[in-house]
């Protein structure tokens with residue numbers, strides 16, 4: 001087991017971050033291509049909106065999983081956490097833009113109403129807003145400027161974003177289906193393991 | 207809430223199209239009183255393609271995704287088929303589908319508006335529900351009509367999980383049910399109804415949200431009291447018994463002021479939703495004196 005963990009960690013060190021971004025953006029490229037070439041079925045706007053939202057949530061969950069994975073197994077993917085988080089943010093923004101431009105088509109009156117009346121939109125928006133300062137402070141320079149402690153405190157907003165997103169997904173389903181429950185389970189499970197007291201031999205890392 | 211006006215939305219082409227839609231409503235009304243069998247051809251409505259109509263369905267009996275019904279509805283056996291008619295009628299009984307097919311059918315090109323704020327135009331084939339009700343002779347005390355969808359989890363995989371309180375149930379007030387626009391559909395584009403669209407026989411009430419138009423009907427019951435209906439039982443504050451298309455009464459999840467017209471392509475404009483889905487001239491009288499905000 002330990003040998004395997006070492007191998008994974010060695011391999012992870014070799015992965016260039018650029019490759020993570022490139023791979024992570026592939027779904028977006030595919031969705032855009034499919035959207036403009038009529039490959040998204042009968043209601044392409046909704047389909048693109050859904051796929052982007054789902055991919056955003058998947059990257060959010062991956063981001064959240066990095067620390068527990070390290071604590072529970074020793075696998076260190078911490079280098080990849082920033083690309084994963086920024087990819088999540090990118091997909092959230094694309095998801096939001098599709099909603100704004102292609103779905104709501106900039107009908108400001110209706111958009112304004114949705115933003116205050118519909119709980120799933122309010123939660124989605126909370127998720128998006130919570131991620132803005134995270135994306136803004138994602139570079140090393142920001143971390144140095146803020147200092148590690150303040151930076152880590154700020155980046156706990158990730159928990160809020162993920163929780164809001166999970167609830168957003170749960171609430172927009174008309175009936176309780178399995179998928180949003182599984183995603184919510186993943187998010188809240190990953191939040192819950194953070195409450196487990198750390199074992200002393202693990203150095204404190206957020 | 208601010209109402210959308212033409213100016214908010216409209217390149218001229220769409221505006222013309224909208225006028226055609228309104229004209230379509232009027233023509234459909236005329237047709238409703240024409241002799242049976244005459245097609246409602248001159249509606250000005252451009253029907254969606256067969257592909258669109260048959261591959262984008264809400265039919266939770268086969269799954270909650272829009273493409274689940276097309277994928278899984280093939281498992282459903284639709285022959286033999288019969289409808290049990292009971293409750294407050296002079297002639298209760300089990301009516302075989304072939305007997306019902308005896309009613310003269312006509313083509314009706316109707317707008318179809320889903321509560322999820324998308325819409326299509328569908329060329330149905332069918333007969334007025336009134337013809338069937340006349341045959342079974344509702345008693346004087348009957349005020350509502352209740353409908354039930356087939357419950358057969360072995361063939362309807364969505365029913366294997368309790369996502370809704372099966373069997374699916376819907377209902378209409380008797381005067382709504384007797385309205386000439388209210389159709390029992392058995393076909394689309396002259397073909398038998400595909401399973402994913404509610405084969406072999408379904409209801410179509412064009413001025414109400416799509417979930418009222420119950421599919422694959424096996425029971426019709428005349429009642430004195432308002433019957434329980436599935437989505438209303440599930441979330442009464444979201445789905446009313448009437449469920450009339452109404453741009454001014456929002457659903458908690460979706461604004462109903464505008465709709466995405468399926469098939470318009472990526473950059474098709476959202477369209478303003480019409481009162482009673484464009485059939486106000488024909489059906490508004492049914493609701494005179496009612497507060498449509500409270501009885502939604």
Ligand code: HEM
Nearest residue numbers: 050053054056057092096099121124125127128165169172
């Ligand atoms: C952290 C941010 C967000 C995440 C992770 C997220 C994720 C999701 C997911 C997973 C879905 C369902 C996809 C499916 O059914 O397959 C969804 C749907 C949707 N989201 Fe978001 N979302 C976020 C923010 C937003 C924002 C800011 C808005 C708009 C203001 C928004 C609007 C929508 C809409 C309109 C739908 C589709 C609703 C429908 O099917 O009727 N989301 N989102």
